[in-house]
Amino acid sequence: MNLLRPPAAYARLPQSLIARACLALCASAAIPAFATELPQPLPFAQDWSNAALLSANNNWSGVPGIVGYVVSGPTTGGVDPQTVLAPATTPNVTVNQTNPVSYQTGGVAEFALTNPVVALAGSNAQHAPNIVLHLDTRGWQSVRVSYLLRDLDSSADNAVQAVALQYRIGTSGNFINLPAGYVADATTAGSATQTTPVDVVLPAAANDQAHVQVRILTTNASGNDEWVGVDDIAVAGTPIGGGVNAPIATNCPANVAFDTGVGGSFNVSASDSDSVVNGATLGAVPAGITLSSFTPATLDGGSASGTIGVAASVPAGTYPVQVNFGNNELQTANCTVSVTVSGLITIPQIQGSGATSPRDGQQVTTRGVVTRINSNGYFLQDPVGDGDPTTSDGIFVFTSSTPGGVVAVGNELRVTGTVDEFAVGSGAQALARPVTEIVNSSASLISTGNSIAPLVITLPEIEEGELERYEGMLVHIASPLTASQNYFQGRYGQVTLSADGRLEKPTNRHPANSAEALAMADDNARRRILLDDGSSIQNPDPTPYIGANNTLRAGDTLPNGVTGVIDYGLATNNSDGLSDYRIHPTEAVNFVRSNPRPATPPAVGGNVRVASFNVLNYFSTIDQSGASCFPSGTRSDCRGADSAAELTRQRDKIIPAINGLGADVVGLIEIENNGNGATQDLVNRLNAAAGAGTWAAAALPPTGSGSDAIRQAIIYKPARVALVGGSVADSNPVHNRPPIAQGFALPNGERFAVVVNHFKSKNCDPAPSGGNVDSGDGQGCYNASRVQQAQALMQFIGQLQATTGDVAVVGDLNAYGKEDPILALTNAGLVDQIARFNPFGYSYVFDGESGYLDHALTTASLSAKVTGAALWTINADEPSIIDYNLEFKQPACANCGPDYYSPTVYRSSDHDPVVLGLSLVKAINGGGNRDTLVGTAGDDRLTGGAGADTLTGGGGSDVFVYTSLRDGIDTITDFAPGTDRLDLSALLASINADAGTAIAQGMVRLVDTPAGLSVQIDSDGSMGAGVARPLVVLQGVTAAQFQPARDAGL
Template identity: 45%
Template structure:
């Protein structure tokens, strides 16, 4: 059984009940082990390197059970009652019992005979041939651990041991919370992508990181741990929240050190949800929103909703997001490129929710050849179009930019907005435009930025006030953004405080891929900008999808997680929307 990939098939106990049991220890030390056994110190089994020097050898080890995770991890942790004096060697080891569970309890002193094994980086005893009960004793004191670590493998010296994390930690990764019951934690606040502008490096980020597990390797747990509550309307655990009372055992799996808690972690919601974005001022508001494959063609090769139920759920979330933005013009990314069908569907849903004809769309028909396209919607009561939409047909673009000029009906000022979606960092080639620190296809994104500047130059002939919006698939200090800035456009996102400057999360690191850049003449007319963090901070399990969830239409055997869907803006997409305030100068 591949425990790292399959994540086990054992029943998950309630986390609170199990943690309570883990805290039970004997008040006195009363144990006697067989005197004729040749016992190997656990530190000798662990060794001072990443792998045990005794792999493949049969040993007998003796220690106290510090944590029994047989229901979830198919084993228990054993820590030597007589630790050595070497801080480089761990005094504990994982005893893998598989389906042959052993009758052990926290505080039991046991003698275990078995074979030393390295399982994907975890030193363990497997298979076990004998477990002898000796009595009971007090648990060892937890070893204090601080972050950032001194090296990526620093926790190897306490693998399997009881530890206490003394450093304040922040939730920085919620991606696998619903799937595997894990959270990524970091010291010094959330982690940022090094090329986003907040500094740091991939190496320093790694030294700040620890994963908090749920005592189980089960996929799609029936009870999702660490959520704020169980109400689908409010349940969440947002990145940016802080956590304390971190005590437990250090485990290693899936190429990461994980804390299996022996005490219930205490979360503080230091990054709460907001019902609306921050104020940006001005008399007009312009937004950019990635709607994550809004497809009316259902089941389109993994894009968008798979069935009518999912589509209804997706639509409700997107509508809630776009209406709460309260913007007068909205650029949209990842609308299905099927003429006006998908866009008209979304506009109709917005107007139905408003109870009136509140939004209209800029008509472009199918744009380019990609499955997704950009689109622009607006409030006719607030702005009117000037001329028709403009599309940049330069072949370098993955998805052609779409532009529209608008006039403010009240103040009569004019501006042009351009919706963009540069080539993604994924689907890497084996040679050529490979990842050199800014993701794959960076060179092509630079060329797309240059083409966009040429397009913007032509648009300025209509009016010099141009606003470039969209998912540029480049972080704030990467070459495509620098290229646009060097041509005189202002990156408005940089007006946002550094700690709040993000719209996307990947592998526990945050940054902004969703941009607003203004021409020099427009910058003075910009009154504010914000990124509304309704998506990147939220767990994926809250989205509209029904797979793996206890939903009537999910009938597979792995439909075991609770369905926490709610028709709210939160986790409506994977990108946060951007909102810009404008106070336009009247057109002369």
């Protein structure tokens, strides 16, 4: 109200009122300054514009005269807050919240909005949140309480959020409801701007009291509660005895901070209990600091508010800004705000244009928008950038754990911390490209709801390392990408990606250190990027990027690229291993199954199949307490399954994989060196699945099986091949896993030998010396030893050729296709059949690059009989997470990812098996007369030649060859459709006939006769004048039984 005063002078307070005021002031001086329950003298005001008032949850020590509580009241929704009268004792407030829609805990909360406010919302746990004002009304009457209720919830929620006003005298007893202050519903669905003013004069009992408590309270509403802000609180009254003009009460923050080049604004307010505050000005301030807006009060005791702007042009420094207020009775009051403008360092300035920051070790203040949150920090990006393509606009802020509070995607933050260069590993690559980070940081909110458009880039890099310019930035890699490695998918949530298809090991295709190999290595580096899950948690649950059939195969693709934030990290589990740039996705990653699982091995032709299979430490001795394994006789040499359950799981993958090869002879690698124990155990289980007697094991060589815990072994199908002599091993001491060889004979008498190998590993343990040190050419450690083993192998093969010149060399040679050990073999005369039949052969993936360590080479004589060589890609392309092991999976590890194991052939090992097709048929040739040719019990190739011949194939699958129209008229006495075959290719070529159309054109005719099926040739077809000439009669065969495509390639 406006007080009426004598014109000559203002009336004075009675002495008793002055004395009571003095007592109040004296009492205040004796109590700590922030005792929040200390009654505050009138006039009293609070509009929450000072963000420093509340700094910690449930701590009101910085807010004079106000405390928030939670009443443990009714548990059901919709209770009228006017009926909740009991006092509360549990202080409650959650500070620094930014989103009233997503924060749904309830209680009392501080929201750091553009117009900050303290708000109330009920919940099942926070039944009746409230704030209590502690007031000293001594010397005052007609005490008026006013405030503004603000609907903060913009969602569709539409709870009936009732708010009550209550009071009590002193600090004990129940509160008394004030019906005049009751608001039946302070919120509306979809509105965050609705306000409801409350203005109530307290009952006379509240006059002239040392302690009056005023409580503003809501309760748990029916449905989803909505946040109701309590703002612009003002308490004033009329002096008892009259005559004294109340002063203007100011409400200004003590300190505010802004950034140079950015600026901002802050709010101030003032009120007068018996007058209207209607003016404001600023004292002397530098250019750029202005009173940008002012809203006067409209009634006595009302709040006047203003906004003070700080322009981007204000230079760095600290400025005392005095705000002067005036009212309609010519009174004035002022407050001083300390405005600090800091020198902002932009993110591009921090990053610089090199691999390291020019501000490494310096404390900086910067700002940016949060683009992604990781488990140990977040990425911050300048929304404008500096326009320099060589400097990144993004940076990582390291927090060690998942950040919260003001850190949310889309929030613009002001961050202060120390610039640090973090090396992700100890290798040369990692040391050369440390990650620029901000550490030991603090952050404050500038704004919410921002977005950053990803920068569109492509791979390959033009120059290796150019992704440095995007470190910390949100990008979209528009290039189609291929999964090149998934080994660490389950362990670290990481997949190696590459542009332009999958990566091949350079020395798989080119000799080490050649210009071509070096160029390919550079190309690989420019095409590669790591897809990371943004988490430092091992064995994440769920496993990221798993697709159909619980797998992600190397070779699967992302046709539309990927969107995420770039940084740098390890590509392996070794700190000194490969490292490269990574992308942490910000959008869903959905791989396309571009590399389907092969159900069967590729066709390789021939009549004999030789295979090799790395059985990944198949031990019949379980690696458990008390186990004893060769050579030490202790558990330390046991490398296989850790339990009976794991061994069963291993067998359930290995056995169908070996049986599925369709091979007649299989060389086994990495099987336990316990005599023939593990080998016979595997054979027994293979026979249990395939039928008794299907498989047998070659005997141990008389010279032993080496000094390692694992060895090679040979198994075969006795119904298909027979042993020739015993197995032999190369006794050259250069081998600790000596090659093992065995001769075989087919029923047709054809012979061949198989040598199974496992050369020294590329691993550098134990530490090598001399030529075995890793030279950095891509061949790894112990390359010199492998070359010596290759040379010894050639000598060993020379000894075998005394029995048969046809030798197949298979196994894990631990060298890729064009590395020195393989060149030593091929330069000495062996033929690389994988290279011959496969444009990109691979059996193993390492560091994201594929190549074949598992080989199929033959002597030159046998090479002429090779019909195909292939790799059955059931293992190397599959993630290790699906293998037989139980560790690092649920349920053995409760916090790990799921167990994706299934008893299938896929990931039965880490190497792919090799299959070699051989055509070992007996060639039986006639002359120019009437010959009678009889084949063997095996597979034969019979060529009668000119003249009317009588041919009998015998057992096996036989081929009857015709090269000329003069080859007839023959009789085949035992042609078996579906087993035997006519070879008419040379004959048809001689008359310019196409096998695919020869029957349709009448150039080949099939005629049933009493003697059997007559195969006839008409050189000019059904359209010509010539007549068909009988070539051969298949006794006992009819045209209905004969399938031209199957039985003659027609």
